[in-house]
Amino acid sequence: MESDPDKVMGCFLGMAVGDAMGRAVNGLKPEAIGQIFGAVEDYKDVKKVVGKGIKRYRMKGLYGAPTQCALAVCDGVLTNKKKFLEETSRNIQSLSKGGPENHFGVFRSSESCLWKAVDLLDDQLNAESTPQSSATALFTSLSVPLALFHKKWSKTLATQCLDLALTFSSHPQEVVGTVLNGFLVTRFLTLQEGELISQRKEILQEAAEICTQAEKEYQDRVNVFEDESIAKSKNAFSQTLEGLIPQLGKSEKEALQWIVDNASAYTKREIQHASQGFVLTLIPLALHWLLSHENKFLLASILTQGRETEKLGALAGAWGGAVYGAQVIPENLKSGLVNSREIRLRGEALFQRRMKKDMKPLADMETALTVKESEEAKRYQPKETKKILKPIAIDSWEDEEDMVPSKEDRAQWRKFQKEKTRSKRDRRKNLPDDIF
Numbered sequence: 001m002e003s004d005p006d007k008v009m010g011c012f013l014g015m016a017v018g019d020a021m022g023r024a025v026n027g028l029k030p031e032a033i034g035q036i037f038g039a040v041e042d043y044k045d046v047k048k049v050v051g052k053g054i055k056r057y058r059m060k061g062l063y064g065a066p067t068q069c070a071l072a073v074c075d076g077v078l079t080n081k082k083k084f085l086e087e088t089s090r091n092i093q094s095l096s097k098g099g100p101e102n103h104f105g106v107f108r109s110s111e112s113c114l115w116k117a118v119d120l121l122d123d124q125l126n127a128e129s130t131p132q133s134s135a136t137a138l139f140t141s142l143s144v145p146l147a148l149f150h151k152k153w154s155k156t157l158a159t160q161c162l163d164l165a166l167t168f169s170s171h172p173q174e175v176v177g178t179v180l181n182g183f184l185v186t187r188f189l190t191l192q193e194g195e196l197i198s199q200r201k202e203i204l205q206e207a208a209e210i211c212t213q214a215e216k217e218y219q220d221r222v223n224v225f226e227d228e229s230i231a232k233s234k235n236a237f238s239q240t241l242e243g244l245i246p247q248l249g250k251s252e253k254e255a256l257q258w259i260v261d262n263a264s265a266y267t268k269r270e271i272q273h274a275s276q277g278f279v280l281t282l283i284p285l286a287l288h289w290l291l292s293h294e295n296k297f298l299l300a301s302i303l304t305q306g307r308e309t310e311k312l313g314a315l316a317g318a319w320g321g322a323v324y325g326a327q328v329i330p331e332n333l334k335s336g337l338v339n340s341r342e343i344r345l346r347g348e349a350l351f352q353r354r355m356k357k358d359m360k361p362l363a364d365m366e367t368a369l370t371v372k373e374s375e376e377a378k379r380y381q382p383k384e385t386k387k388i389l390k391p392i393a394i395d396s397w398e399d400e401e402d403m404v405p406s407k408e409d410r411a412q413w414r415k416f417q418k419e420k421t422r423s424k425r426d427r428r429k430n431l432p433d434d435i436f
Contacts, residue, residue, distance in 0.1 A: 003151040005351045007189050010321030010329065012347035013340075015070060015144055017333050018299055018317020019063040022309030023108075026064075028053065030306040040303040043336050051382030058108075059373040062338040065109030066141040066314040068095060068366060073164065074145035074346050075362045078355045081149070085163060088142075089121050094363040100374035106366045108373065111138055117168040129166035129222055135174045135267075137279040137311050139165060143182030144318050148350040153186040158210070162217060172218055173266070176237045177279040179214040180207060181315070184287075188322035196323055200291040201245055208241040236266040236280055244284055248291055255292075259284050275305040275312060282308060286315040290323075297321070297328045339369060 024044035043061040076088035096105035096118045113134030143161040150157045165178035247255040259274040263281045274285045289302045
């Protein structure tokens with residue numbers, strides 16, 4: 001069956017839209033999102049709340065690092081499909097250079113795993129995998145453009161997803177999660193209207209098998225399972241997806257608690273929320289959301305989970321777009337997406353498997369966007385409040401002595417003492433708080 005260009009476009013555009021929607025509220029708890037914004041049904045303007053819940057300014061409708069990483073792969077595979085890894089690495093490195101102050105290059109993310117991976121890229125061209133280990137789900141978006149380029153799942157695509165993931169992270173769950181995301185994109189592209197819910201168990205069973213294969217391939221390549229702390233996670237994703245199947249019929253509260261408990265069994269880190277920045281919570285959470293009901297492209301219900309909403313939005317947006325196509329993405333989200341034209345051009349290019357002449361160079365495009373956001377941020381950063389010190393009157397005791405009345409003049413003496421007491425009291429009132 002031939003792939004649908006609207007669904008390919010929907011997946012790539014949906015990833016950027018979900019990323020941009022989630023970025024505005026990224027890091028906030030669900031309660032804070034409700035108090036500040038209410039429902040996250042569109043792009044939020046954070047100008048008035050910077051410093052009042054949101055620490056840093058984010059341009060309304062602008063996507064972040066997950067989509068930027070995917071764009072690097074997109075331009076890499078379109079430039080040279082046989083050497084896409086080298087092209088992708090060069091693209092990522094170009095995005096890590098220059099940029100405004102307090103940024104890692106032109107990336108709109110402060111995650112340490114990103115700059116650590118980039119620092120090691122020069123040593124990775126002839127290596128099997130990077131020593132950098134992270135499982136934040138940032139790199140899972142790398143497989144989206146690869147999947148859209150191939151459109152069908154195959155051993156070649158599986159190998160490419162694995163190679164790509166190992167270039168940026170050696171963590172087994174991040175690597176397998178990246179392969180899984182590539183498979184899910186191709187699987188969702190094949191669905192016809194109304195098939196998502198009816199085939200959800202089959203989809204999870206197939207995904208678990210793909211994860212089993214990826215886990216075996218990973219173990220053959222990377223001998224890390226001599227470490228007991230890592231060994232228990234060698235089949236984490238395949239077992240997680242099998243365990244997710246019975247959760248589909250349960251309440252959201254029960255399912256979210258299961259995701260937390262399940263993830264906790266495979267890591268030393270403390271997992272308290274399903275929307276934490278951990279690949280073994282974010283992918284199951286996004287999958288449960290997508291497979292629980294026909295929600296078209298209404299991302300509000302998953303973004304109100306808070307915390308890692310940028311990655312959640314990118315995952316849910318990409319899958320929702322692949323299932324339903326670009327046509328279901330609300331017009332206000334399409335028009336409000338910053339750089340929408342270039343995202344669309346690349347979606348079309350992935351479907352056609354060739355570069356378009358009018359596409360802007362990636363580094364120039366992203367540099368301009370990040371610099372613009374940085375310049376806007378300067379206008380909306382909260383001003384530091386400075387204490388205004390009131391001038392302190394310094395009394396001259398020499399002058400005062402000349403004006404001291406005689407004690408024999410009782411009335412003038414009492415008046416002088418009262419004024420002196422009042423003057424001392426006023427001086428104490430005007431002393432600054434931090435004088436000591």
